[in-house]
Amino acid sequence: MKKINLAISGCLGRMGKQLIKSSKSNNNFKLVALTESKPLNKKIAGIKLSQNTDQTFENTDVIIDFTVPKCTLEILKIASKLKKKVVIGTTGFSQKEENSIKKYSKQISILKAGNMSLGVNLLMYLTEIASKSLNDEYLSKIFEAHHKHKKDYPSGTALMLGKGIANGKDKKFYSVIGKKFLNKKNFPYGEKINFNSIRKGEVVGEHEVLFSSGKEIIKLNHEAFDRALYSDGALSAAIWLRTKKPGLYSMRDLLNFK
Numbered sequence: 001m002k003k004i005n006l007a008i009s010g011c012l013g014r015m016g017k018q019l020i021k022s023s024k025s026n027n028n029f030k031l032v033a034l035t036e037s038k039p040l041n042k043k044i045a046g047i048k049l050s051q052n053t054d055q056t057f058e059n060t061d062v063i064i065d066f067t068v069p070k071c072t073l074e075i076l077k078i079a080s081k082l083k084k085k086v087v088i089g090t091t092g093f094s095q096k097e098e099n100s101i102k103k104y105s106k107q108i109s110i111l112k113a114g115n116m117s118l119g120v121n122l123l124m125y126l127t128e129i130a131s132k133s134l135n136d137e138y139l140s141k142i143f144e145a146h147h148k149h150k151k152d153y154p155s156g157t158a159l160m161l162g163k164g165i166a167n168g169k170d171k172k173f174y175s176v177i178g179k180k181f182l183n184k185k186n187f188p189y190g191e192k193i194n195f196n197s198i199r200k201g202e203v204v205g206e207h208e209v210l211f212s213s214g215k216e217i218i219k220l221n222h223e224a225f226d227r228a229l230y231s232d233g234a235l236s237a238a239i240w241l242r243t244k245k246p247g248l249y250s251m252r253d254l255l256n257f258k
């Protein structure tokens with residue numbers, strides 16, 4: 001089968017570097033473009049780094065984006081004009097930016113996931129089942145920990161897990177978001193879902209969903225140790241997206257968890 005011409009934005013970032021490494025050892029891909037936020041006279045894997053322009057992405061089939069929301073929207077504007085497919089791993093979008101992504105997905109095929117790993121998407125599914133199975137006596141809260149460089153909180157994964165709780169209760173996620181704590185030693189359960197985000201060292205990613213009745217606590221937990229987990233997921237998404245019509249897809253669509 002013809003190789004997928006792949007572009008990676010944010011190529012000098014933690015995920016960008018991981019994606020270059022993972023794509024080079026994956027025969028389904030030919031790396032054709034690498035972009036960064038500013039002009040750099042630098043080559044990686046024989047490719048001259050560039051910025052996000054029509055010309056840069058002309059010869060691309062799929063763009064994988066793990067950057068910042070502003071960059072993602074920049075890329076989607078170009079991708080929708082050139083009819084390119086996009087895998088979005090970036091997190092930290094505002095509601096307005098989420099709505100823009102939805103609009104672009106009417107023109108092009110987009111797979112967007114706050115976490116590209118099988119484990120977290122399975123954890124979200126298990127969270128939905130737990131939330132659906134537990135009565136309103138059980139309060140819930142979400143803990144997450146990441147490296148000290150991470151700009152956004154709560155993490156995209158934590159928000160996914162919160163959405164899993166809301167889905168289980170058949171409620172709108174935004175109506176059940178409680179308090180968002182940062183670097184708290186302890187944090188309370190609430191009538192809504194409270195989040196606590198710890199930023200320390202080089203933690204790759206830890207998430208825990210807790211349900212408490214006061215008489216017992218149920219904990220669902222995921223730990224990531226290697227960013228290859230995420231790049232493998234993103235590359236699988238790029239392959240899966242190849243045959244998909246315009247629309248907004250998630251890793252749950254790819255993994256087919258019902």
Ligand SMILES: NC(=O)C1=CN([C@@H]2O[C@H](COP(=O)(O)OP(=O)(O)OC[C@H]3O[C@@H](n4cnc5c(N)ncnc54)[C@H](OP(=O)(O)O)[C@@H]3O)[C@@H](O)[C@H]2O)C=CC1
Binds near residue numbers: 011015035038
């Ligand atoms: N969905 C998932 O599974 C995962 C998602 N993520 C998410 O991916 C994002 C990136 O994470 P991480 O790699 O650690 O972050 P980094 O800050 O290490 O990398 C982001 C990169 O994007 C670059 N960038 C910023 N603006 C632009 C632009 N306009 N054009 C091209 N490149 C640009 C940055 O360049 P500069 O430094 O010059 O601004 C930087 O090199 C975060 O939102 C994170 O939450 C991370 C891991 C897994």
Ligand SMILES: O=C(O)C1=N[C@H](C(=O)O)C[C@H](O)C1
Binds near residue numbers: 154
């Ligand atoms: O910034 C990171 O590193 C990660 N971000 C994603 C998130 O916001 O959930 C996914 C993963 O946890 C790593």
